Amino acid sequence: xxxxxxxxxxxxxxxxxxxxxxxxxxxxxxxxxxxxxxxxxxxxxxxxxxxxxxxxxxxxxxxxxxxxxxxxxxxxxxxxxxxxxxxxxxxxxxxxxxxxxxxxxxxxxxxxxxxxxxxxxxxxxxxxxxxxxxxxxxxxxxxxxxxxxxxxxxxxxxxxxxxxxxxxxxxxxxxxxxxxxxxxxxxxxxxxxxxxxxxxxxxxxxxxxxxxxxxxxxxxxxxxxxxxxxxxxxxxxxxxxxxxxxxxxxxxxxxxxxxxxxxxxxxxxxxxxxxxxxxxxxxxxxxxxxxxxxxxxxxxxxxxxxxxxxxxxxxxxxxxxxxxxxxxxxxxxxxxxxxxxxxxxxxxxxxxx
Amino acid sequence: xxxxxxxxxxxxxxxxxxxxxxxxxxxxxxxxxxxxxxxxxxxxxxxxxxxxxxxxxxxxxxxxxxxxxxxxxxxxxxxxxxxxxxxxxxxxxxxxxxxxxxxxxxxxxxxxxxxxxxxxxxxxxxxxxxxxxxxxxxxxxxxxxxxxxxxxxxxxxxxxxxxxxxxxxxxxxxxxxxxxxxxxxxxxxxxxxxxxxxxxxxxxxxxxxxxxxxxxxxxxxxxxxxxxxxxxxxxxxxxxxxxxxxxxxxxxxxxxxxxxxxxxx
Numbered sequence: 001x002x003x004x005x006x007x008x009x010x011x012x013x014x015x016x017x018x019x020x021x022x023x024x025x026x027x028x029x030x031x032x033x034x035x036x037x038x039x040x041x042x043x044x045x046x047x048x049x050x051x052x053x054x055x056x057x058x059x060x061x062x063x064x065x066x067x068x069x070x071x072x073x074x075x076x077x078x079x080x081x082x083x084x085x086x087x088x089x090x091x092x093x094x095x096x097x098x099x100x101x102x103x104x105x106x107x108x109x110x111x112x113x114x115x116x117x118x119x120x121x122x123x124x125x126x127x128x129x130x131x132x133x134x135x136x137x138x139x140x141x142x143x144x145x146x147x148x149x150x151x152x153x154x155x156x157x158x159x160x161x162x163x164x165x166x167x168x169x170x171x172x173x174x175x176x177x178x179x180x181x182x183x184x185x186x187x188x189x190x191x192x193x194x195x196x197x198x199x200x201x202x203x204x205x206x207x208x209x210x211x212x213x214x215x216x217x218x219x220x221x222x223x224x225x226x227x228x229x230x231x232x233x234x235x236x237x238x239x240x241x242x243x244x245x246x247x248x249x250x251x252x253x254x255x256x257x258x259x260x261x262x263x264x265x266x267x268x269x270x271x272x273x274x275x276x277x278x279x280x281x282x283x284x285x286x287x288x289x290x291x292x293x294x295x296x297x298x299x300x301x302x303x304x305x306x307x308x309x310x311x312x313x314x315x316x317x318x319x320x321x322x323x324x325x326x327x328x329x330x331x332x333x334x335x336x337x338x339x340x341x342x343x344x345x346x347x348x349x350x351x352x353x
Numbered sequence: 354x355x356x357x358x359x360x361x362x363x364x365x366x367x368x369x370x371x372x373x374x375x376x377x378x379x380x381x382x383x384x385x386x387x388x389x390x391x392x393x394x395x396x397x398x399x400x401x402x403x404x405x406x407x408x409x410x411x412x413x414x415x416x417x418x419x420x421x422x423x424x425x426x427x428x429x430x431x432x433x434x435x436x437x438x439x440x441x442x443x444x445x446x447x448x449x450x451x452x453x454x455x456x457x458x459x460x461x462x463x464x465x466x467x468x469x470x471x472x473x474x475x476x477x478x479x480x481x482x483x484x485x486x487x488x489x490x491x492x493x494x495x496x497x498x499x500x501x502x503x504x505x506x507x508x509x510x511x512x513x514x515x516x517x518x519x520x521x522x523x524x525x526x527x528x529x530x531x532x533x534x535x536x537x538x539x540x541x542x543x544x545x546x547x548x549x550x551x552x553x554x555x556x557x558x559x560x561x562x563x564x565x566x567x568x569x570x571x572x573x574x575x576x577x578x579x580x581x582x583x584x585x586x587x588x589x590x591x592x593x594x595x596x597x598x599x600x601x602x603x604x605x606x607x608x609x610x611x612x613x614x615x616x617x618x
Binding site for chain 1: 522524
C-alpha cells in the first residue's frame, strides 16, 4: 500500500488568527518530506491537519487518493510519533506496541508476531516487558516509533521526534530513521523539524515554512546550493547576505560596498538592488577572485574551524575557515575572497524603491 | 515561605504544635477519653471503663454502622459514576457549556445541606416518585451531596491529563470509546480512587440532610451519635463516634493503599 500526502490549498486559523495560510504541497509515495521552519511557522499545524487534530477552515487534505479532510483521526490510517513520545505509562512496552493492532481489531494470532517485528526493527525486542518509565528517552522514542510502525501505516508523521534527545543520541537516531526508511521504502514520511541538519540529512525534499506560509520547496541540494529566497538561504545552512547593486562594468558584475564582484547575474536588470548569498565556509582568507578588504571584528575558535567576522564597508561578513595556525588580531586588516560560482544572487531584478 | 535558620525552623514547629494540637488533635483526644469514662466532672475524666464499647459494637449501634457503611458505599459509587461521566462530558463541551455544568454541580455544595435534605424530602414524597420512608431517599440525598466533590476532583484530573495520550491513541486507530476505556480511565484511576475516598468520608459523616430524611429502619451512625448525646448519654455517644471515626479511617487507608498501587505504574 503506497500513499502520499497532498495539501490542497489548506488554511488553518484559531479564532481569526491564521496559523497556516493556503498550503499547497504534495508528498510523493515513499518520499521523506521535511517541514522545516522556526517555531510558529505553521509546520506542526500542517502535520496536525494530516493527523486530524486540527480542522482546516478551507482546503482539503488527501492521504493517497482519499480525501481525509472530514475524517476523524482514528479513521485516517496514519502512524505518528511526537516529541514527548506519549507512550501509555500504564502499559508495558509490548502492550504499547500492540495498542494500535488491538484497537483496530487485528486478527488475534497475528498480534504477537507483528509486535515482535516492530520491536525488532527498532532494536527494542529485549525491553518488551518493561514499563515506559523504566526506559531512557532514546529507548522511549524507539518504542514510540515501533508503536507507530506496528499498524503498518501508509504515511508516517514525525513531529520533532528527536528534539527531546541529547546531541549524541540524536545523530544515532537520525541514522536509525534513515535505515528504517530504507527498510520501508513505501512509507511516506512527513518530518517536522526546526533543525536544518535533521532536514538535510534525512529528507528527499524540504519544505521551508515561515510565518504560516510555505516559502520554498526543493531537494536539500537545491535549497542549500541555489536558494531562491533570503529566508531559505539563512535558515537552510548559514549564509552571508550582502546587499548589492547589479551592473557596473560589463555583464556578470555586481557592486558591493564600492567593490565590483564577478558573479552569475542571470537576467538581472542593470541597476537593480539584490542580495548576494555566500556560504561562510566557502569564503577564503587571502588574495583571490572577488577579494574584499575589511577589518577583523571578532574571532571565534570552534575546534575544527575558526569563525571570523570581518567588517567590509560597514557590512559584517562571516567566514568559516579551517582551523588557523595564526589567528589574525582584532582590528587587523585582512583580505577575504570567494569563487564566483559559490555565490548566488537572490531577488535580482526586484528594485526595492 | 521557606525557613532556613535553625531557630526559625524550631519556631515554625512550635507554632504548628500550638495551632494544631488544640484545634485539631485535642477535640478528637477528648472524645477518645470520654468514650472510656463514666464520669467527667473535674478537669479529667474518671471511672475508666470499656463498657460503652460493648454496646457501641452491638445491636442498634452495629446496625447503624452497617447502615452507614452501605449508604456511604452506595452513594460514593453512584456519585463517582455520575460525577466522572459528567466531568468527562463537560471536558468535551465548549467553554460556556462547561461553565454551566460546573455551576450546576456546585449547587449542592453551595446550598446548605439541610436545604438539600428538605428539597429531596419534598420532591420525593409524592407518587409516582415516592421514596420517602425508604432507605433509598437517604442514599439518594447522600449521592446528590457528594457527586459535586466527585465531579470537581475528576474534572481537575481531566484538565491535568495531557491530550497527547488521547491523540496518540486516536492516531493508532482507536475509536473514542476504546480510548476512554483503555487510555483515559486507566490514567485517571488514581484520581477516581481519591475521589471515591473523599465521597465515602463525606457520606459517612453526613448528618444534617440525613436528619430530615431517615426512616426508622435506616438510621446511619451519625444520627445515632446525635440522638445518644441529645438524650444525655454523652459517653456512649463518644464511644460510637470513635467507632465511626475508626471505621472511616480504616476504609480510607485501604482505599489509599489501592491508590498507591495504581499510581505506581
